[in-house]
Each structure stands twice: as structure tokens, then as C-alpha cells.
Amino acid sequence: MAPGLLAMATAPKSTLLATAGRQLGHVQLLHLPPCPESRSRNPPLSTKPVPQKPPSATLSTLKSTTPIIAHSTALTTLSLTTSGRLVATTSSNGTLIRIWNTSTGAKVKELRRGTDKAEIYGVSFRPDEREVCVWSDKGTIHVFSLGLSGTS
Numbered sequence: 001m002a003p004g005l006l007a008m009a010t011a012p013k014s015t016l017l018a019t020a021g022r023q024l025g026h027v028q029l030l031h032l033p034p035c036p037e038s039r040s041r042n043p044p045l046s047t048k049p050v051p052q053k054p055p056s057a058t059l060s061t062l063k064s065t066t067p068i069i070a071h072s073t074a075l076t077t078l079s080l081t082t083s084g085r086l087v088a089t090t091s092s093n094g095t096l097i098r099i100w101n102t103s104t105g106a107k108v109k110e111l112r113r114g115t116d117k118a119e120i121y122g123v124s125f126r127p128d129e130r131e132v133c134v135w136s137d138k139g140t141i142h143v144f145s146l147g148l149s150g151t152s
Contacts, residue, residue: 005020005075005077006018006019007079007080008080009080009082011083011084012034013034014084015032015035016030016080016084016102017030017032018080018087018102021067021068022067024072024073025069025070025071025073025074026067026069026070027068027075027078027087027100028064028065028067028068029068029087029102031064031065065102065105066105068087068100070098071089071091071098072091073092075091076090076092076094076119076120077089077090079122079124080125081125082127083129085102085103086099086102086108086148087099088100088132090120090123094113094117094119094136095112095113095114095115095117095118096110096112096113097112097113097120097134097144099111099132109146111132111134111142111144113142114138116138118136119136119137120135120136121135121137122134129146129148130148131144132144
């Protein structure tokens, strides 16, 4: 398990946490209770804010999915779209970026950064989920079109 490797998406009415799974190369998705919507960003000056207790997650409110078997080697990055609809994974080989549907666990795209081993520093999705950017120790930045239907 890659310690400290996680990604979080907090779309309205949903919160998704992606972590390295218990087995090498696996991803565990955890659907958390939605964050409460803020009533007002700027409360009136004449009233004191009432401290609110954050929602506590109980076992009955957490929904864990079947792990995604993403790679055969250790995960190095996890990245979620803002909506939480897609998760990108990379491994210690540093050659492939795999994109997964977080609802079904199905692989929706596999992208090749190169053929030689690299340390991938990060992966980031465009807010509209049409492209993904990958950067590595090779001093290169790769921007891939996802070409997925149903992206916003």
C-alpha cells in the first residue's frame, strides 16, 4: 500500500475519497456523506455564528466499492475529477495513465506517456473533464484528450 496516497472530490451533494487499496496496484473508493450546503457565506454582523458540529461518518453512511485493480505495480498517483466521476491512476512504471469510471469501476481510457520508465509527479483533469495533463521527471508535460462521451 502506498502510504499517504489519496484524492478527494467534493461535488455538490456528494463526496468521494480514493485511496490506495490494501493490495499492490489497487484503488479503494469510499463514498462519504455529502457535505452540508452553506446557507450564507457572509453571516450578518449582528449575529454570532452558531458553532455547528461537522457531520460524523458512521459505518452506515459510508459506502465502499469493490477495489479497482488498476496496476500490477505500486500506485504513484491518484487524481479525481471535481465531480468524482473519473479517477486517474499511475504506477511505479510511469508509462501508463489509466482512467476509471468511479461508479462502475470500469476502465474507460488507457493513455501512454512513453515506453521508458519515469517517475510521474502528477496528473490533473481539466474542470470540464475533456483532457488530462501528466508531468514527470523526464521534464515533459503530456496533455491527452479523453474523448469521452457524457463529459460536461
